[in-house]
Amino acid sequence: xxxxxxxxxxxxxxxxxxxxxxxxxxxxxxxxxxxxxxxxxxxxxxxxxxxxxxxxxxxxxxxxxxxxxxxxxxxxxxxxxxxxxxxxxxxxxxxxxxxxxxxxxxxxxxxxxxxxxxxxxxxxxxxxxxxxxxxxxxxxxxxxxxxxxxxxxxxxxxxxxxxxxxxxxxxxxxxxxxxxxxxxxxxxxxxxxxxxxxxxxxxxxxxxxxxxxxxxxxxxxxxxxxxxxxxx
Ligand code: BTN
Numbered sequence: 001x002x003x004x005x006x007x008x009x010x011x012x013x014x015x016x017x018x019x020x021x022x023x024x025x026x027x028x029x030x031x032x033x034x035x036x037x038x039x040x041x042x043x044x045x046x047x048x049x050x051x052x053x054x055x056x057x058x059x060x061x062x063x064x065x066x067x068x069x070x071x072x073x074x075x076x077x078x079x080x081x082x083x084x085x086x087x088x089x090x091x092x093x094x095x096x097x098x099x100x101x102x103x104x105x106x107x108x109x110x111x112x113x114x115x116x117x118x119x120x121x122x123x124x125x126x127x128x129x130x131x132x133x134x135x136x137x138x139x140x141x142x143x144x145x146x147x148x149x150x151x152x153x154x155x156x157x158x159x160x161x162x163x164x165x166x167x168x169x170x171x172x173x174x175x176x177x178x179x180x181x182x183x184x185x186x187x188x189x190x191x192x193x194x195x196x197x198x199x200x201x202x203x204x205x206x207x208x209x210x211x212x213x214x215x216x217x218x219x220x221x222x223x224x225x226x227x228x229x230x231x232x
Contacts, residue, residue: 001028001058001164002157012038015109015119018057022115025059030157032056039121041105042094043226052126053138054152058118058160062168065110067224068209070094071178072167073106073120076159078181080122083155086142089183092202092211092227096122097183101137118160124152175207184227189213193225202227 004025011017011033018031033055039047049055060069070093077096081088081103088098096104103123110116123138125146139147166174179185184202191198191213200215211222 001161002030004029005157006031008033010035010037012036013040013119014055014057015040015107015117018059018117018119019109019115022059022117027059027061028161029059030056031059032153040107040119041121042107047105047107047121048129048132049121050126052146052149053124054120054122054149054156056120056153056156058120060116060118060164061114062116063113065112065116066167068167068171068175068178069116069118070106070108071174071209072160072163073108073118074104075163075174075177075181076156077104077106077120077122079159079163080152080155081139084139084143084147084152086139090178090181091229092182092184092205093209093224098142099137101135103137103139120156120160122152122156124149172207175205175209178209179205184229187229190228191222191225192228193222198222198225 013036014031014033035051036049036055039049041047074090074096078088086098088096091097094106095102105121107119108116125140126138128136128138182205189202200213203214204212206212213220
């Protein structure tokens with residue numbers, strides 16, 4: 001990851017740009033933009049991406065689509081934050097939280113048998129819009145001084161490369177780390193999966209990446225969903 005890095009000043013979404021060049025570039029190519037005009041989050045939500053944050057997409061060409069690729073992004077962000085002295089954890093499946101707020105999000109998109117785009121949005125020096133300040137934060141709020149984006153990028157690419165290798169070679173080791181970093185385990189959460197709303201205790205992340213919920217003594221596996229912690 002990161003042998004080739006394409007840097008753009010402005011783009012609609014690095015994930016979209018990455019998709020458009022997927023056939024012309026080798027695996028591991030990274031697209032990074034200073035700002036996105038139509039950054040996207042999960043479930044068609046928009047992702048605010050002004051200058052000062054890290055908005056990037058990695059082009060991966062795994063033999064088959066693997067839902068666990070999202071954890072490569074989340075773990076790499078957690079390790080990058082640790083490099084800068086910031087403690088964080090994974091809010092299954094694709095958010096990274098620090099100090100009780102969201103600091104990064106991962107968006108994977110792919111085409112079976114062809115490619116997976118691993119999009120990572122990390123709030124670094126960018127201001128958080130007023131209406132999101134209750135729930136979102138940025139690295140600069142922890143360090144008090146602006147961080148050199150170049151160095152944050154360099155650390156992030158290093159960790160993305162490392163975790164992608166671990167996923168390919170020793171996936172069970174990666175999943176053990178995911179379990180260790182998933183801070184919702186042991187807590188009562190609300191999970192929205194399609195039209196289902198489930199409330200239960202998060203007990204485990206299984207090897208296939210799904211979340212195991214204990215709903216009044218009944219165990220239920222959730223493949224994907226939106227988790228909230230503050231719902232009462
Ligand atoms: C989420 O939390 O819902 C995922 C947010 C992912 C944002 C990143 S920023 C780089 C890449 N390009 C996009 O349009 N989205 C991802």
